[in-house]
Amino acid sequence: MPPTLRRSFYAQAPDVVARNLLGTMLVSRRGGTRTSGRIVETEAYLAEGDSACHAAKHRTARTEVMFGSAGIAYVYPIHAKFCFNIVCETNEIGCAVLIRALEPVDGVEAMKTRRGVDSLRRLTTGPACLCQALEIDRSVNGLDITTPQDVWVEANSKSSVESNRVRVTERIGVTSAEDLLLRFVIRDNPFVSGPARLR
DNA sequence: AACGGGATGGTT
DNA sequence: ACCATCCCGTTG
Numbered sequence: 700m701p702p703t704l705r706r707s708f709y710a711q712a713p714d715v716v717a718r719n720l721l722g723t724m725l726v727s728r729r730g731g732t733r734t735s736g737r738i739v740e741t742e743a744y745l746a747e748g749d750s751a752c753h754a755a756k757h758r759t760a761r762t763e764v765m766f767g768s769a770g771i772a773y774v775y776p777i778h779a780k781f782c783f784n785i786v787c788e789t790n791e792i793g794c795a796v797l798i799r800a801l802e803p804v805d806g807v808e809a810m811k812t813r814r815g816v817d818s819l820r821r822l823t824t825g826p827a828c829l830c831q832a833l834e835i836d837r838s839v840n841g842l843d844i845t846t847p848q849d850v851w852v853e854a855n856s857k858s859s860v861e862s863n864r865v866r867v868t869e870r871i872g873v874t875s876a877e878d879l880l881l882r883f884v885i886r887d888n889p890f891v892s893g894p895a896r897l898r
Numbered sequence: 899a900a901c902g903g904g905a906t907g908g909t910t
Numbered sequence: 911a912c913c914a915t916c917c918c919g920t921t922g
Contacts, residue, residue, distance in 0.1 A: 742905070751905070761918060778906045779915045797905060827906050872905050 701853040706845045709769035713743035713787040717796045717883050720785075722860040724853040725801055729834035732809045736801025736823045736832075738852075739888040742870045743881040744784075746794040751873040754793025764841045765793040772850060774840040780827035783835050785844060785852075799826045799871070799882075802890040825892045860885055868897050 704723065709716055718741075726735040744752035753775065754765040764773050765786055773784040773795050784795040801823035803810060810822045810832035823829040830836070835850060844851045866886045869877055871893045884891045884898065891898045 744905075753905080757919085759919070775905085776917055777904060779917080780906055782905060784905085799905085825907070870905070874904080 700847075701855040701858075703845065703847050704770075704852040704854050706768065706770040709785055709787050709845070710789060711769075711787060713745055713794045713796050714881055714883075716785070716787045717741040717743040717881070718865065719859075720796060720798070720852065721865060721883055721885055722854075722858040724804065724858065725798060725829075725833070725850070726805070726847070726853055727833035727835065727850045728847075729839075729849055730809070732806050734806030734810050734833050735804045735853075736829065736890075737804060737858075738798060738800075739802050739885045740798075740800035740891045740893075741883050742797040742799055743787075743883075744795050744797065745879075745881070746788065746792045748876075749879060749881075750875040751870065751877075751879075752794060754795075758793065762793060765795055766791055767841075768843075770843060770845040772835075772839050772842045772844050774830070774835060774837055776837060777827070781830040781836055782826040783830050783833075783839070783850075797826060798829065800824045800884075800890050800892045801829050801832075802888065803832075820889065824890050866898075871897065 754762045771786045784797045823832045867880045868882045870882045
């Protein structure tokens with residue numbers, strides 16, 4: 700079994716973590732079934748100078764875990780769905796990386812059932828889609844993902860992505876700080892979300 | 899208590 | 911382009 704990414708990996712600036720997560724495997728054992736996918740799209744949300752970050756303004760009940768340890772899951776509800784993030788940096792610094800798309804690997808049949816679709820492409824492309832596929836909901840909020848229990852990330856030497864295979868763009872769906880280049884995708888990967896011009 | 903806007907996604 | 915759906919932060 701490949702090594703699980705540990706806290707020191709996440710205890711860095713979110714744009715660095717977002718970049719380095721590309722090519723690694725997000726794994727879930729939720730529901731008693733292993734489901735996983737290769738991370739192909741991420742977004743960083745910064746503690747400073749980023750008005751789109753949930754923790755940018757005030758420390759509220761919703762964003763509390765963002766101010767805790769690196770490597771903790773931050774799951775928030777939006778439009779009756781969920782998005783999965785990993786907290787970065789040290790305590791008291793509110794920032795995170797949003798996982799936006801995976802290339803399906805393990806548990807494809809379970810993911811198809813959970814998603815209610817048959818198309819591989821529609822299984823884990825999009826932040827709320829991959830949460831449904833991996834059975835990530837609000838009960839995952841605050842869980843430690845540096846141990847292989849519910850949800851974790853696996854990486855080895857083969858999971859690193861060359862710089863010329865990485866594309867950096869503006870983030871999707873944000874209505875402020877739109878110009879910040881904090882979205883990271885594996886170039887030309889068919890499981891990346893969003894409009895074609897951002898792939 | 900009420901209100902308005904989402905780090906969405908599926909349909910028209 | 912539209913909107914289902916519901917949670918959360920803000921305001922009164």
